[in-house]
Amino acid sequence: MKNALVIARRELGSYFASPLFYVIATVFLGIQSFMSYNILSFFSYQSFQEAQIQQMGLTLNVNEMVIEPSLINMGVILLLMSPLITMRSFSEEMRQKTFPLLLASPVHLWEIVAGKFIACLGVLSVLVLASSYFVGFILAVGSPEIGPILTGYLGVLLMTGCYVAIGVFASSLTDNQLVAAVITFGFVFLMWIIGWAAQSAGETAGEILDYLSLVNHLQNFTQGMIDTSDLTYYLSFIAFFLFLTYRVLESRRWR
Amino acid sequence: MIEVENLTKSYGPRPAVDRLSFQVNSGEVVGFLGPNGAGKSTTMNILCCILPATSGTVKVHGFDVFENPLEVRKRIGYLPENPPLYPDMVVGDFLKFAARLRQVPSSKIKSSVDNVVEKCMLGDVKGRLIGRLSKGYQQRVGLAQAMVHDPAILVLDEPTIGLDPIQIIEIRKLIRDLGREHTILLSSHILPEVTQICQRVVIIHEGRIAAMDTLEGLTASLKKTQRLDLALRQGGDDVRSGLAELDCVISAAETSSGKFTLECHPGSHPQDEVARLVLDRGWGLDELRPVSLSLEDIFLQLTTEEKEVTA
Ligand SMILES: Nc1ncnc2c1ncn2[C@@H]1O[C@H](COP(=O)(O)OP(=O)(O)OP(=O)(O)O)[C@@H](O)[C@H]1O
Numbered sequence: 001m002k003n004a005l006v007i008a009r010r011e012l013g014s015y016f017a018s019p020l021f022y023v024i025a026t027v028f029l030g031i032q033s034f035m036s037y038n039i040l041s042f043f044s045y046q047s048f049q050e051a052q053i054q055q056m057g058l059t060l061n062v063n064e065m066v067i068e069p070s071l072i073n074m075g076v077i078l079l080l081m082s083p084l085i086t087m088r089s090f091s092e093e094m095r096q097k098t099f100p101l102l103l104a105s106p107v108h109l110w111e112i113v114a115g116k117f118i119a120c121l122g123v124l125s126v127l128v129l130a131s132s133y134f135v136g137f138i139l140a141v142g143s144p145e146i147g148p149i150l151t152g153y154l155g156v157l158l159m160t161g162c163y164v165a166i167g168v169f170a171s172s173l174t175d176n177q178l179v180a181a182v183i184t185f186g187f188v189f190l191m192w193i194i195g196w197a198a199q200s201a202g203e204t205a206g207e208i209l210d211y212l213s214l215v216n217h218l219q220n221f222t223q224g225m226i227d228t229s230d231l232t233y234y235l236s237f238i239a240f241f242l243f244l245t246y247r248v249l250e251s252r253r254w255r
Numbered sequence: 256m257i258e259v260e261n262l263t264k265s266y267g268p269r270p271a272v273d274r275l276s277f278q279v280n281s282g283e284v285v286g287f288l289g290p291n292g293a294g295k296s297t298t299m300n301i302l303c304c305i306l307p308a309t310s311g312t313v314k315v316h317g318f319d320v321f322e323n324p325l326e327v328r329k330r331i332g333y334l335p336e337n338p339p340l341y342p343d344m345v346v347g348d349f350l351k352f353a354a355r356l357r358q359v360p361s362s363k364i365k366s367s368v369d370n371v372v373e374k375c376m377l378g379d380v381k382g383r384l385i386g387r388l389s390k391g392y393q394q395r396v397g398l399a400q401a402m403v404h405d406p407a408i409l410v411l412d413e414p415t416i417g418l419d420p421i422q423i424i425e426i427r428k429l430i431r432d433l434g435r436e437h438t439i440l441l442s443s444h445i446l447p448e449v450t451q452i453c454q455r456v457v458i459i460h461e462g463r464i465a466a467m468d469t470l471e472g473l474t475a476s477l478k479k480t481q482r483l484d485l486a487l488r489q490g491g492d493d494v495r496s497g498l499a500e501l502d503c504v505i506s507a508a509e510t511s512s513g514k515f516t517l518e519c520h521p522g523s524h525p526q527d528e529v530a531r532l533v534l535d536r537g538w539g540l541d542e543l544r545p546v547s548l549s550l551e552d553i554f555l556q557l558t559t560e561e562k563e564v565t566a
């Protein structure tokens with residue numbers, strides 16, 4: 001594990017030294033802030049009309065109406081950004097011919113895979129953390145429940161872990177970063193919307209498709225619930241793709 | 256130190272390395288010589304546990320590369336054909352990273368990095384980005400990362416390729432100095448380079464060992480013989496002694512029934528006499544050919560390449 005951290009550390013250093021990271025961070029924070037701002041202003045508009053709404057039997061809830069949609073939105077923006085972060089992990093090593101350095105060192109292949117995963121997830125976590133200033137703002141002016149916020153962030157990070165696992169896997173397939181990014185985006189997007197097919201599919205097939213959908217498992221988290229079935233889904237998703245990455249790298253050596 | 260036995264590696268149907276066997280003893284500097292595509296890099300990659308072999312065994316320090324790759328990697332420092340350098344890293348940071356990766360204890364990282372920086376004369380560029388260095392300095396950084404964990408064995412794949420003559424002289428001198436403390440296997444396709452640095456040479460061609468000897472031994476044996484492979488429909492001792500009695504033949508050996516290897520005096524066209532004898536006695540000539548490339552041919556090929564670099 002120590003070796004994985006050594007690799008992750010170098011990797012992080014190189015992300016934070018690259019202009020790409022700062023461009024991505026700016027775009028991410030810009031869009032995220034814009035969306036959150038819109039949600040928030042819509043909420044305050046409704047707050048002014050609270051009296052009428054209460055007559056209709058509804059209550060206003062910051063968690064439900066501001067933080068939850070913001071987190072889901074963040075999941076979408078991360079979906080767009082994470083392929084750009086993960087695309088270089090193995091592709092660049094192969095193109096730069098630096099991979100032999102890792103392979104000739106006394107390090108297990110799985111430690112290399114873990115190092116790459118940790119680094120990419122670390123970069124994206126920094127982005128997620130930076131965007132949470134918005135939650136701080138709500139905390140300052142209102143009184144949302146803390147529990148669902150924490151579980152919501154945990155859910156978003158787990159889902160990001162799935163993006164990263166797919167991204168690292170795609171990057172192990174090719175030395176072309178752009179190809180890796182496109183594969184990642186396509187696949188992650190498919191895993192998001194796969195639930196759409198559930199309605200028209202049969203009953204059992206529909207249930208399976210629903211279960212496979214990445215975003216369906218986020219809902220419980222944003223509502224403050226940690227369901228073991230969701231947790232299992234995300235963790236085994238990550239483990240599965242990291243395992244595939246390991247196998248791909250191993251088989252590339254045999255060729 | 257390094258024991259290679261019957262090593263074979265195939266990419267697709269054709270073997271790139273074909274039943275290679277050789278040894279490198281402790282403290283030796285051995286040159287691995289061969290023309291382009293001979294299989295030098297392939298062999299070295301297998302030795303450093305980067306590529307798996309198709310068959311055969313390689314042992315380093317008694318550890319099998321297939322069963323104990325981590326132990327082997329701890330003891331080897333490898334400079335691949337393309338030095339594995341991250342262009343966006345600063346030389347010092349890169350060497351620290353390499354040291355950590357090789358599990359140098361954290362208390363010793365600084366001193367081992369300083370040590371290789373001094374040995375490889377990198378002091379002036381320690382704070383510069385690797386991507387901005389000249390090829391020669393990059394090569395030295397490559398060498399420095401290979402020895403940062405002070406491995407017993409250094410495997411260097413064409414360490415002087417792409418350098419200008421002055422840098423070549425410097426790197427060769429550096430490797431000679433390293434040879435006092437490390438066991439070194441070094442590949443090259445330049446004969447004079449090997450003669451300057453190494454005590455012993457393994458010459459490979461098309462994946463097979465063409466010769467393996469000390470330099471003196473090699474040059475001495477070179478001029479003496481020419482080898483013929485002969486296949487007859489009849490075998491046996493009397494056939495062999497019949498062949499051996501020819502004037503042009505120095506020695507004859509039967510490798511399997513009807514198959515002979517003849518060592519002949521060179522320049523005497525021994526094929527003519529051998530064929531005449533075989534036909535006269537009615538032994539049934541199936542095949543007679545000089546061994547595809549004699550050492551001389553290989554040497555010629557090696558020496559004519561970049562002959563001007565003799566510094
Ligand atoms: N990944 C690969 N896939 C298919 N064939 C390969 C691969 N790598 C090497 N080869 C083939 O194996 C043979 C040996 O290659 P190798 O790189 O070991 O030669 P070399 O002795 O290092 O040559 P050079 O002096 O050019 O570096 C060559 O014929 C080469 O084409």
Ligand SMILES: [Mg+2]
Binds near residue numbers: 296336412
């Ligand atoms: Mg080579």
